[in-house]
Structures are given as structure tokens and as C-alpha cells.
């Protein structure tokens with residue numbers, strides 16, 4: 001019953017860059033040292049071509065062996081120093097970037113683990129899995145294998161061109177002949193590979209989703225004998241993914257071919273220019289040799305740089321997907337009653353009622369399948385700090401509306417806005433549903449999911465206020481182990497714990513969907529008190545399962561087939577003698593009254609079919 005569709009968000013290029021700069025900026029000192037070390041390594045090796053050119057000149061002039069020997073020793077020293085500096089700089093850079101990535105990875109895991117169950121459910125589970133595995137891997141591999149090479153290659157290219165220009169600017173110009181081909185090939189490659197790699201990742205995700213669905217639903221698939229259909233779907237997804245991967249390989253081969261052509265063109269231009277300059281006496285044979293060597297030195301780095309582009313593209317795509325997840329946690333907004341969004345960001349304990357939002361729902365329509373409306377043109381207003389009860393037959397759209405207000409999903413039409421008196425931060429939202437997860441661990445662990453910093457006293461207070469004082473009685477306590485292998489709790493008790501979590505989370509907006517559906521008559525009064533405690537002073541939306549919950553709310557909205565049938569206070573609605581008044585009469589058996597003297601025997605809902 002979740003209105004959200006689609007996959008998890010992906011950060012745009014600007015936001016991804018911003019996040020990268022922010023994370024790297026925190027280590028700018030170390031970053032500068034590693035880059036300077038790499039630059040120094042490249043600068044040292046710049047001496048190689050002129051020294052080799054010097055050897056050529058010495059030999060051509062018939063110079064002594066000693067000078068050749070000295071130049072030979074210089075060559076060795078240059079090579080050793082260059083390699084040592086490149087190694088040290090590269091290592092420093094990798095260690096730094098891996099550290100930054102480790103913290104990003106932790107944030108992604110943290111956010112993913114604490115995402116509201118409904119957000120996870122509404123996205124393909126393989127999307128989440130592929131982000132925390134393949135995307136993290138792609139970025140991490142690029143950081144270790146590609147980044148040092150790319151940095152080194154960039155420095156080598158820049159400094160080699162400077163070296164060429166120092167020998168003779170005409171040689172540098174000749175070398176630049178290959179530039180237009182490089183630029184054109186690269187632009188074409190980047191424009192297309194971006195799409196192709198995006199598609200490949202999406203198709204791989206879809207293929208993963210088919211596998212996960214088939215595994216999860218194996219029993220059902222067997223029972224309905226739909227193995228062939230599922231295998232067919234899986235094969236179709238695989239074929240699409242492989243076809244797109246093939247497009248990627250083709251694109252890359254074409255790109256590499258163009259790069260090679262450009263390099264040979266450039267080398268030919270440098271050799272011809274060197275020959276001409278030598279003929280006019282402008283440069284020596286040694287200088288012409290050095291120029292050819294400088295240009296030849298570019299082959300490797302340019303190839304490495306451009307050849308890494310697809311790794312960089314892949315890593316950038318992965319990074320955008322990772323930042324998309326961490327941004328979800330940063331928004332800190334919606335969290336499920338059973339799940340806490342990322343620790344450290346989001347959850348706010350506030351006694352400041354100015355953060356309680358007023359909610360405006362304007363002309364909201366929503367459909368799960370694009371044909372039947374679950375909600376149609378719903379408008380309502382919830383003043384800050386007040387409660388609204390949603391009443392209606394089963395299937396009338398209560399849960400859909402409640403989930404949309406909780407921020408899970410976007411309406412197809414219309415808008416839902418929140419406004420608070422102190423708009424310094426987004427109001428925190430909390431959704432309590434019937435599906436309450438208990439994690440393996442102690443009672444205290446299970447409560448601290450809602451507020452990790454809560455003291456034992458705060459946990460006890462929350463339990464008492466949520467009507468779960470039994471959890472502190474003899475034989476129980478905060479250290480009681482719950483979940484598999486521990487104490488089993490009945491559904492009603494679990495609901496009490498869910499409400500205790502809501503109290504600990506102390507949200508500005510609380511949405512209670514079926515929060516008390518499990519209660520038997522004995523616990524009903526306790527839960528009613530707990531519910532009153534959770535909603536008191538907070539903006540709250542309650543999917544009312546019993547009409548006394550509606551009576552306790554500040555306002556009531558009756559939904560019929562996804563549309564608003566009536567809304568008002570309990571007394572107003574009784575006075576208007578409409579649908580709510582009729583329900584109330586049937587519910588209490590007392591006729592119009594604001595003081596029912598019996599607990600209603602049954603849930604007043606009947607199943608409703610939408611047109």
C-alpha cells in the first residue's frame with residue numbers, strides 16, 4: 001500500500017561534483033602534497049628526452065665516451081627519481097581517496113540500512129543492492145587503478161607539451177595537429193558512452209531484479225507453473241543487457257582506433273617539422289630527436305587518459321548513484337515506524353513546537369496502475385500541531401493518502417505542502433505502520449533504532465508512555481533479548497513498542513496507519529492513551545480503525561472511493577447528519593452522541609470497490 005514508485009534518486013552532475021569537492025576539500029593539505037609529489041615526479045622525467053638528445057648530439061659531434069657516460073648516469077638517476085616520486089605521490093593519492101570513499105561507502109550503507117522500509121520496497125531491491133555493491137566497486141576501482149594514472153598522464157601531457165615548446169614552439173604547434181581528432185573522438189565517445197553505460201547499469205539492475213523476484217517467489221512460481229514465463233523474462237533482460245554491453249565495446253574500439261590515427265598524424269607532423277627546422281639550422285639533431293621523443297612520450301599518457309574515460313564515466317555514474325542515496329539520508333525526512341533514517345542526520349529531538357508543520361493537500365490524485373484512481377482530487381488542510389483522522393471503508397484510499405502525507409511518493413496530480421512557523425529545517429516525519437520489525441537484539445537496541453542517544457531512563461519513560469510498562473516488569477527489562485531465539489512478543493505488544501519508538505523519535509509530523517489495528521479489547525484503552533500521547537501537540541494523521549479514534553482527533557475526513565466525502569470536527573459531522581453521523585450511530589448503537597458509552601464491537605469498515 002505504498003504510493004511511491006520508481007528507483008532511488010540519482011544525484012545530478014553538479015551535485016555529485018559538489019559532494020566530491022566537499023569530501024576531498026576536507027583533506028586539502030594531503031591532497032596538495034600528493035599532487036605536488038606526482039607533479040615533481042613527472043617534471044623530473046621531463047629531462048629524459050633532452051638528455052637522450054644530448055647523447056645523440058655528443059655522438060654526432062664525435063664527443064668523448066665520458067660525456068656519454070655522465071649523461072647515461074643522469075638518465076638512470078632521472079628514471080629512478082621519477083619512478084620514486086610517482087610511486088609515492090600515487091600512493092598518497094590512493095590512500096587519501098580510498099579514505100574518502102570509505103566514508104562515502106559508510107554513509108551509503110548507513111542511509112540504505114536506515115531507509116524507510118517503504119522507500120526500499122518502492123524501489124527495486126536490486127537497485128539498492130547494485131548501488132552498495134557494483135557502484136561502490138566501480139568508484140573504488142577507479143580510485144585505485146585509474147586515478148593515479150590519470151593524474152600522472154595529465155601532468156605528463158602538460159609538461160611534455162611545455163618541453164616541446166621550449167625546444168621550438170613550431171614543434172609544439174606541429175604536435176597539436178592531432179588535437180582536433182582527439183577532441184572530436186572524445187566528445188563523440190563521451191556523449192554516446194554516457195547513454196550506453198547508463199543503459200547497461202539500468203538493464204543489469206532489471207536483470208538482477210528478475211533474479212531476485214524469481215528467487216523470492218520460487219514457491220509461487222512453482223505452484224502456478226510459470227517457470228517458463230519467468231525464465232523467458234530473465235532471458236529477455238539478459239539479452240538486452242548483453243546487446244547494450246556489445247554496443248559499449250563497439251564504441252570503445254572505434255574510439256581507440258581514432259586515437260591511434262591521431263597520434264600517428266601528430267608524430268608525422270613533428271618529424272616533418274623537425275626535419276625542416278634541422279635543414280634550416282634552427283635546431284640540432286639532438287633537439288629534433290628530443291622533440292620526437294617528447295611527442296612519443298605523449299602516446300602512452302594520452303591513451304591512458306582517454307582509455308580511462310569509460311572507467312571515469314562508469315565511476316562518475318556510480319558516484320552519482322551513491323550521492324543520490326546519501327542525499328536521501330541528508331534530507332532526513334520520512335522514516336518508517338520501524339526504520340530510522342541515517343543516524344547523525346535527520347532525526348531531531350525537538351521541543352520546539354514551531355517546527356510542527358501545517359499541511360496543505362491541494363487537488364491530489366493518485367493511481368497505482370495509471371488507470372484506477374486510489375485518490376481523486378483530494379484537498380484538505382491540517383493546522384500545525386493538530387490531528388486529522390481518516391475514516392472510510394476498506395479500499396477508500398486512507399492508507400494511500402496517509403503515505404503520501406508521510407512523504408512516501410509523489411501524487412500524480414496536485415501537491416502536498418508543509419509549512420511551519422520556524423522554517424529553519426525540514427520538519428521530521430514518522431510513519432507507524434502495522435508491519436513492525438523487531439530486530440535481533442535487546443529491547444533497548446530495538447528502541448534505540450528510533451533515537452540512538454537515548455538514555456535508559458528515556459527508554460523506560462517512552463515504554464511507560466506507550467503503554468508498554470509490562471516490558472519493564474519482573475522477568476523483563478531493557479536487556480530482554482527479542483527476535484529470533486529471544487522472547488517472542490504478540491502483535492499488540494509489538495505495536496506498543498512501535499509507539500514507544502515514535503515517542504523516542506519525537507517527530508514533528510506523525511502518521512499512524514493501522515497503529516492500533518492489532519489491539520484486543522483489553523489493550524485498547526492502553527493503546528488509546530499511548531496514541532493520544534504520541535499525537536499530543538504534533539501534527540498527526542491517523543488512519544482510524546475505530547470511530548473513537550476519529551472522535552479523539554481534532555478533525556475528521558471521510559473518504560469514499562478515493563474522494564473526500566465529508567470533513568469537519570466530530571460534532572460538526574454529527575450535526576450535519578451525513579455519512580459519518582450514520583457510521584457513528586451504527587458504531588455506538590446510541591444515536592447521535594459525542595459520548596458513546598460502550599466500546600464498539602466491530603470495525604465499521606466494509607470493503608469498498610473502486611470504479
Ligand SMILES: Nc1ncnc2c1ncn2[C@@H]1O[C@H](COP(=O)(O)OP(=O)(O)OP(=O)(O)O)[C@@H](O)[C@H]1O
Pocket residue numbers: 001002368369373374392393394395396397398399400401605610
Ligand atoms: N500497492 C498497491 N498497488 C495497487 N493498488 C493498490 C495498492 N495499494 C492499494 N491499492 C488500491 O488503492 C485503493 C486504495 O487503497 P488503500 O489501501 O489506500 O485504502 P484503505 O482505505 O487504506 O484500505 P484499508 O483500510 O483496507 O487499508 C484500493 O482500491 C486498493 O486496492
